Amino acid sequence: MTPSDEVRLLGERAKAASRVLCGLRTEVKNAALQAMAAALEAHQGEILWENEADLAAARDAGLTGAMLKRLGLSESKLAGMAAGLRQVAELPDPVGSVVDGWSRPNGLEIRRVRVPLGVIGIIYESRPNVTADAAGLCLKSGNAVILRGGTEAIRSNRAVARVLSGSATAAGIPDGAIQLVQSTDRQTATALMQARDYVDCLIPRGGPGLLQAMRDQAEVPFIVDGAGVCHTYVDAAADLDMAVEVAFNAKVQYPAVCNALETLLVHRDVALAYLPRIVGKLIAAGCEVRGCPTTCALAPDARPATDEDWDTEYNDLILSIRVVDGLDEALDHIARHGTLHSEAIITRDREAARRFVREVDAAAVYINASTRFTDGERFGFGAEIGISTQKLHARGPLGLPELTCVKFVIEGDGQIVGG
Amino acid sequence: MTPSDEVRLLGERAKAASRVLCGLRTEVKNAALQAMAAALEAHQGEILWENEADLAAARDAGLTGAMLKRLGLSESKLAGMAAGLRQVAELPDPVGSVVDGWSRPNGLEIRRVRVPLGVIGIIYESRPNVTADAAGLCLKSGNAVILRGGTEAIRSNRAVARVLSGSATAAGIPDGAIQLVQSTDRQTATALMQARDYVDCLIPRGGPGLLQAMRDQAEVPFIVDGAGVCHTYVDAAADLDMAVEVAFNAKVQYPAVCNALETLLVHRDVALAYLPRIVGKLIAAGCEVRGCPTTCALAPDARPATDEDWDTEYNDLILSIRVVDGLDEALDHIARHGTLHSEAIITRDREAARRFVREVDAAAVYINASTRFTDGERFGFGAEIGISTQKLHARGPLGLPELTCVKFVIEGDGQIVGG
Numbered sequence: 076m077t078p079s080d081e082v083r084l085l086g087e088r089a090k091a092a093s094r095v096l097c098g099l100r101t102e103v104k105n106a107a108l109q110a111m112a113a114a115l116e117a118h119q120g121e122i123l124w125e126n127e128a129d130l131a132a133a134r135d136a137g138l139t140g141a142m143l144k145r146l147g148l149s150e151s152k153l154a155g156m157a158a159g160l161r162q163v164a165e166l167p168d169p170v171g172s173v174v175d176g177w178s179r180p181n182g183l184e185i186r187r188v189r190v191p192l193g194v195i196g197i198i199y200e201s202r203p204n205v206t207a208d209a210a211g212l213c214l215k216s217g218n219a220v221i222l223r224g225g226t227e228a229i230r231s232n233r234a235v236a237r238v239l240s241g242s243a244t245a246a247g248i249p250d251g252a253i254q255l256v257q258s259t260d261r262q263t264a265t266a267l268m269q270a271r272d273y274v275d276c277l278i279p280r281g282g283p284g285l286l287q288a289m290r291d292q293a294e295v296p297f298i299v300d301g302a303g304v305c306h307t308y309v310d311a312a313a314d315l316d317m318a319v320e321v322a323f324n325a326k327v328q329y330p331a332v333c334n335a336l337e338t339l340l341v342h343r344d345v346a347l348a349y350l351p352r353i354v355g356k357l358i359a360a361g362c363e364v365r366g367c368p369t370t371c372a373l374a375p376d377a378r379p380a381t382d383e384d385w386d387t388e389y390n391d392l393i394l395s396i397r398v399v400d401g402l403d404e405a406l407d408h409i410a411r412h413g414t415l416h417s418e419a420i421i422t423r424d425r426e427a428a429r430r431f432v433r434e435v436d437a438a439a440v441y442i443n444a445s446t447r448f449t450d451g452e453r454f455g456f457g458a459e460i461g462i463s464t465q466k467l468h469a470r471g472p473l474g475l476p477e478l479t480c481v482k483f484v485i486e487g488d489g490q491i492v493g494g
Numbered sequence: 495m496t497p498s499d500e501v502r503l504l505g506e507r508a509k510a511a512s513r514v515l516c517g518l519r520t521e522v523k524n525a526a527l528q529a530m531a532a533a534l535e536a537h538q539g540e541i542l543w544e545n546e547a548d549l550a551a552a553r554d555a556g557l558t559g560a561m562l563k564r565l566g567l568s569e570s571k572l573a574g575m576a577a578g579l580r581q582v583a584e585l586p587d588p589v590g591s592v593v594d595g596w597s598r599p600n601g602l603e604i605r606r607v608r609v610p611l612g613v614i615g616i617i618y619e620s621r622p623n624v625t626a627d628a629a630g631l632c633l634k635s636g637n638a639v640i641l642r643g644g645t646e647a648i649r650s651n652r653a654v655a656r657v658l659s660g661s662a663t664a665a666g667i668p669d670g671a672i673q674l675v676q677s678t679d680r681q682t683a684t685a686l687m688q689a690r691d692y693v694d695c696l697i698p699r700g701g702p703g704l705l706q707a708m709r710d711q712a713e714v715p716f717i718v719d720g721a722g723v724c725h726t727y728v729d730a731a732a733d734l735d736m737a738v739e740v741a742f743n744a745k746v747q748y749p750a751v752c753n754a755l756e757t758l759l760v761h762r763d764v765a766l767a768y769l770p771r772i773v774g775k776l777i778a779a780g781c782e783v784r785g786c787p788t789t790c791a792l793a794p795d796a797r798p799a800t801d802e803d804w805d806t807e808y809n810d811l812i813l814s815i816r817v818v819d820g821l822d823e824a825l826d827h828i829a830r831h832g833t834l835h836s837e838a839i840i841t842r843d844r845e846a847a848r849r850f851v852r853e854v855d856a857a858a859v860y861i862n863a864s865t866r867f868t869d870g871e872r873f874g875f876g877a878e879i880g881i882s883t884q885k886l887h888a889r890g891p892l893g894l895p896e897l898t899c900v901k902f903v904i905e906g907d908g909q910i911v912g913g
Contacts, residue, residue, distance in 0.1 A: 094829065098852045179874060183863060192885050193855060271709075275885050290690075290713050296886045317908040324910035410513065432903050433517045436612060444602060444906030453911070454902070455598060466611050466694050466899040467715045468886040480885040483873070484851050487863030489736040491743035492872070 078262035082221075086273025088251030089194040089219035095249040096217045097191045101168040104215055107246035108164035111214075112157035114242035115207065115235070119153045122238065125230040126203065133227050146201045146227055156207040156235075159458065163211040166457045169476040170217045183487045190482045191217030193275035196267050196295065197460075198223045200281045203231035209278075210239050210253045212460050216478035219252050221274065223267055226259040233257070268293040278473070280461055298468060298477075300461035302388045303333030303416035305446045308405040308431070309349055310422035311342040317443060318421040319353050325419070325445040326394050327360050333462060334417050334449040337389055339396045340405045343369070346398045350374045354396070362392040369398040385412045402427055406434050413437060415464045417446035438464060438471035497681035501640075505692025507670030508613040508638035514668040515636045516610050520587040523634055526665035527583035530633075531576035533661035534626065534654070538572050544653040545622065552646050565620045565646055575626040575654075578877065582630040585876045588895040589636045602906045609901045610636030612694035615686050615714065616879075617642045619700045622650035628697075629658050629672045631879050635897035638671050640693065642686055645678040652676070687712040697892070699880055717887060717896075719880035721807045722752030722835035724865045727824040727850070729841035730761040734768050736862060737840040741772055744838070744864040745813050746779050752881060753836050753868040756808055758815045759824045762788070765817045769793045773815070781811040788817040804831045821846055825853050832856060834883045836865035857883060857890035 076084075115122070126148040133146055169189050176186035195218045197209045206222055213220035224232040236255035243253055256263055268277060268289060277297035279285050289297050307325055309318045325336035341349055346369060354364050354374035364370075365384050366377035377396065384395040385408070399405045409418055419441035420431040428442045439449045449471060451459025456474035463469045469477035495503075534541070545567040552565055588608050595605035614637045616628045625641055632639035643651040655674035662672055675682055687696060687708060696716035698704050708716055726744055728737045744755035760768055765788060773783050773793035783789075784803050785796035796815065803814040804827070818824045828837055838860035839850040847861045858868045868890060870878025875893035882888045888896035 090829075094825075094853055094855075097855075098849075177874060179872070183867060185873060294709050296715075296884060298886070314908070320910055321908060328911050328913070406513075410509075430517075434513055436513075436516075437901065439902040439904060442903075442905045444904055444909040445911055447911040448602060448904060448909070449902075453598070454604060455596065465715060467717070470900055471902050481889055482856065483858040483868075483890050484861075485858060485863055485867060486861045489733070489740060490863040490867070491739055492747050492864055492866040494747070 078258060078260065079266040081256065081258055081263060082266040082270050083273070085221050085254050085256065086194065086270050089221055089254060090273050092249040092251035093191065093193045093219040096214075096219055096252055097170070097193075099217065099248070103247050104168065104217070105164040107243045107248045108160045108211055108215060110242045110246040111211065111239050112160040114238045115153055115157045115160070118234070118238045119150060122153060122231065122234045123148060123150070125234040129228055129230045138227065142201060146203070146231075148203055148231060152204060156204050159208055160211040163215045163458055166215065166475055168215065169479050174481055181490050183485055183490050186484045187481045188484050189476065189479045192478060192480050194219045194221065194273055195478065196221045196223065196270070196274045196277040198264060198267065198277065198279045198281065198285065200225045200285070201227045203228045203235055205280060206232050206235040206255070207239060208458070209460055210236070212458060212475060212478060214243065214248065214252060216475045218478055219254075221254050221256060221267065223256040223264055224259070229259050264288075265292050268295060271295055278461055298461070298463050298473065299465040301416070301464035302414045303335070303464070304337045304386060304388050304412060304414045305334060305417045306338045306340055306409050306413060307336050307419040307421065307446065308340040308399075308402075308409070309342060309345060310402065310420055310424060310427050311344040312424035312427060313342070313345060313421040314423060315345060315349050315352070318349060319356060321419070321421055321443070321445050322353055323356055323360070325447050326357065327362060327392065328447060330392050331390050332447075333388070334446050335390070336394065336446055337387065338385060338412065339394060340408055341370075341396060341398050342405075343398055343400055346370075346373055350396070350398075357394060360392070362394055364394055364396060366396040367398055370396045388414070402430060406431070409435055415466070416462070417441065417449040419444065419446050438462070497677060497679065498685040500675065500677055500682060501685040501689050502692070504640050504673050504675065505613065505689050508640055508673060509692050511668040511670035512610065512612045512638040515638055515671055516589070516612075518636065518667070522666050523587070523636070524583040526662045526667045527579050527630055527634065529661045529665040530630065530658045531579040533657045534572055534576045534579070537653070537657045538569060541572060541650065541653045541657065542567060542569070544649040548647055548649045557646065561620060565622070565650075567622055567650060571623060575623050578627055579630040582634045582877055585634065585894055587634065588898050593900055600909050602904055602909050605903045606900045607903050608895065608898045611897060611899050613638045613640065613692055614897065615640045615642065615689070615693045615696040617683060617686065617696065617698045617700065617704065619644045619704070620646045622647045622654055624699060625651050625654040625674070626658060627877070628879055629655070631877060631894060631897060633662065633667065633671060635894045637897055638673075640673050640675060640686065642675040642683055643678070648678050683707075684711050687714060690714055697880055717880070717882050717892065718884040720835070720883035721833045722754070722883070723756045723805060723807050723831060723833045724753060724836045724838075725757045725759055725828050725832060726755050726838040726840065726865065727759040727818075727821075727828070728761060728764060728768055729821065729839055729843060729846050730763040731843035731846060732761070732764060732840040733842060734764060734771070737768060738772050738775060740838070740840055740862070740864050742775055742779070744866050745776065746781060746811065747866060749811050750809050751866075752807070753865050754809070755813065755865055756806065757804060757831065758813060759827055760789075760815060760817050762817055762819055765789075765792055769815070776813060779811070781813055783813055783815060785815040786817055789815045807833070821849060825850070828854055834885070835881070836860065836868040838863065838865050857881070
């Protein structure tokens with residue numbers, strides 16, 4: 076079987092399943108999600124056994140601590156995956172919601188109705204918990220899903236997918252609703268990226284290499300879950316105590332994520348009062364600070380930043396700091412170096428806040444709060460499948476409604492176009 | 495200047511303009527649209543002069559009647575373009591509308607606000623009126639636009655773009671809001687398709703060749719304005735008088751457009767009563783009919799259809815007809831041959847209508863009406879920049895709201911993430 080043969084078979088099954096899934100009642104989908112959660116728990120021995128095999132192979136291949144940690148499952152991680160599925164069962168079903176509707180002068184009745192996208196492909200790397208999260212969100216939103224995980228997690232992913240699709244089918248979900256790509260070679264990923272006849276939307280979850288491959292090869296539309304070089308701008312009118320707490324939180328509380336702070340911009344007028352405080356607190360927390368010349372002069376613990384620093388997503392306990400002449404320079408810096416993810420201003424000045432919100436181009440713009448809130452759970456969506464840093468279709472945390480599209484339904488009694 | 499140099503210069507100017515445009519008041523944009531309409535009328539001599547030169551060159555190059563007609567401008571076409579701009583001025587401004595908003599338990603206030611996409615690129619072919627339509631819709635929605643028209647219309651497009659951008663700038667719109675790519679070579683189009691740093695969204699308006707080039711080369715996200723192989727299914731429970739009128743209208747009233755009927759599916763039980771009537775009426779109107787064997791047997795004026803016919807967008811007075819055993823077969827046919835555009839069922843059977851609406855995957859699904867209504871004007875949107883046949887971002891007619899995206903605005907008083 077060639078890579079494209081496998082993808083075509085999966086795609087045909089998924090397409091067929093999606094025609095049934097789109098009309099499935101919410102109660103059927105919810106019961107299936109509950110059954111899937113129970114099955115994960117019932118089969119935890121088998122799943123952990125396969126995960127152990129993946130971990131052993133990964134250790135042999137010399138994988139590092141952080142990667143092993145992402146790859147590893149445990150009773151408590153499986154319980155978390157099951158809880159996630161149960162939580163998705165509790166969320167409102169976006170399918171069938173009428174976005175708007177109106178009548179035309181000729182009597183035509185037009186409604187815009189939320190419907191599933193159809194078939195969603197997820198390309199992800201080493202975390203096997205994505206298999207369950209993605210399957211749950213896609214099922215609840217009425218989509219068939221084709222999962223393509225990484226080589227290192229293939230035995231874990233196969234076990235999880237087998238348990239999920241088996242229990243879903245037993246609960247009345249059509250065959251082909253949840254499928255895993257069995258081959259982990261690059262050719263199969265490429266075939267999936269080009270399967271326009273079968274896949275309606277791809278969501279890549281991985282690093283810059285995967286995104287570039289998508290841009291180069293994908294023919295299927297996709298949603299970019301990209302880098303987060305997030306900024307916080309401490310304005311001249313900032314409450315400096317708040318600015319210390321918020322910037323520290325945005326950088327230090329969990330630096331490995333895309334909504335963490337990477338570059339702090341500080342208004343020249345408050346640099347002397349602010350920089351020694353925040354830099355001292357960061358250094359005490361083990362965070363490396365890289366600064367512009369003014370920053371280094373005011374906070375000697377900071378090392379000089381290079382041009383490259385302003386475009387780097389550290390995902391680590393490193394922060395770059397730049398002193399700016401004012402809001403204009405801060406806005407210019409963000410326009411040049413931001414990645415359309417999350418940007419914050421700390422200020423008591425109403426006009427500065429309004430201009431920042433208006434002119435900063437990002438999925439989430441904050442006034443006086445930590446960028447770390449950009450997250451489906453923290454926004455109150457309940458669950459997310461990623462965070463979009465593109466503008467088309469969906470921006471920011473991707474919840475259930477973002478896995479749907481709309482359909483115009485037009486009812487008439489014989490209307491024809493005149494003229 | 496290389497193709498990418500030109501695109502970079504245009505892109506930098508557009509990006510800079512978009513930072514001002516996004517905050518521009520509706521009244522400023524509306525006044526500019528009125529000024530642009532007046533300028534088109536005031537400069538009609540100059541525009542028609544340049545259009546004459548394009549037409550002469552096209553005649554020399556051997557262009558045919560339909561293409562010359564699309565290329566040609568006239569006083570009345572210019573008046574139509576001006577009226578279009580005035581109509582856009584009357585439409586509601588989508589920018590700034592709050593899609594939804596809520597508070598979190600920690601006091602964070604979250605709003606989802608409609609904002610412009612930023613910079614929109616339009617790649618279009620020989621119709622110079624698109625220059626004015628696209629410029630007006632992009633301006634009203636707060637976007638900078640980079641227009642890339644076809645070689646045949648370059649002198650007309652330059653004249654129209656010069657008049658529009660000059661009058662817009664005089665009315666307070668920033669330089670760079672409306673720009674035309676001056677080179678018409680393929681390399682420049684490719685550079686535009688790949689200008690990810692400057693262009694937020696591309697809207698190609700052209701044939702399958704342009705779409706394939708986009709799929710192969712574009713790195714900028716784009717909205718597919720694709721083919722329309724639209725079906726109408728005449729159910730066993732159809733009102734046959736209505737079915738004759740609606741199908742005839744959908745095919746004959748204006749066959750050159752994407753929402754025209756291309757394939758008629760007829761339930762076997764009504765084929766004998768229906769086919770001779772509709773085929774006779776179509777033939778009398780000069781329409782060629784190509785049918786399946788049953789169709790040809792019942793309506794001898796029909797020629798046999800080939801497999802290729804079921805996937806052909808004729809855009810002409812040709813209709814293919816197929817007799818089906820029932821709704822299942824009709825749904826299968828549409829799933830295999832439809833292009834996600836517009837599909838209709840003619841029936842009095844409530845269950846058949848419900849199933850058709852639920853299971854047919856298309857931007858617009860009709861019960862008892864002509865597919866020709868899929869159009870921004872006819873839906874009541876006032877104006878459209880195309881009709882999307884993709885699922886991500888927007889589906890169906892693209893009006894002003896579809897030229898925007900959302901931004902989360904989060905206001906707090908120092909909230910940080912705990913845990």
